[in-house]
Amino acid sequence: MSKRGRRAAPGPGATQPTVTVCRGCCCGSPKVPGLDHAAQLRDLRQGLVGTATVRVTDCLDACERANVIVVQPSAEGRRKGGRPVWLGLVNDPDATSDITTWIKDGGPGITDPPAILDLYAFRPSRRVQAELHDG
Numbered sequence: 001m002s003k004r005g006r007r008a009a010p011g012p013g014a015t016q017p018t019v020t021v022c023r024g025c026c027c028g029s030p031k032v033p034g035l036d037h038a039a040q041l042r043d044l045r046q047g048l049v050g051t052a053t054v055r056v057t058d059c060l061d062a063c064e065r066a067n068v069i070v071v072q073p074s075a076e077g078r079r080k081g082g083r084p085v086w087l088g089l090v091n092d093p094d095a096t097s098d099i100t101t102w103i104k105d106g107g108p109g110i111t112d113p114p115a116i117l118d119l120y121a122f123r124p125s126r127r128v129q130a131e132l133h134d135g
Contacts, residue, residue, distance in 0.1 A: 017052040017107040018072040019044060024059025026066035035091045047100040052107070061128045065089055069099060073108035082109020087120040095120060
């Protein structure tokens, strides 16, 4: 059974990318030391104003990869083949900055992520993916 609460996922016609920031049991907590979690969220929100929707959710059931951020494509990005990109161990301000820059450039389906983000990308289980999208 999932530890996270169900939240409505953005519809397939979302005009902007959606950035889901996990802030559950491990992400955003003292379990991930050395990162100002509030500043990470603030930087994402401020850096993506007018470009993407940034939302916070409870546990995404990928605790071993805390902090987790999921970038969902815009409607245009989805039409061009973009799919959600799961990023884990996002515990460095430079990684947050790289994510912001990529999304400003279009995000999934529009622009390839910087190569450095390959180090953070992972595929969660089908169950976890479905829960995020089923809302």
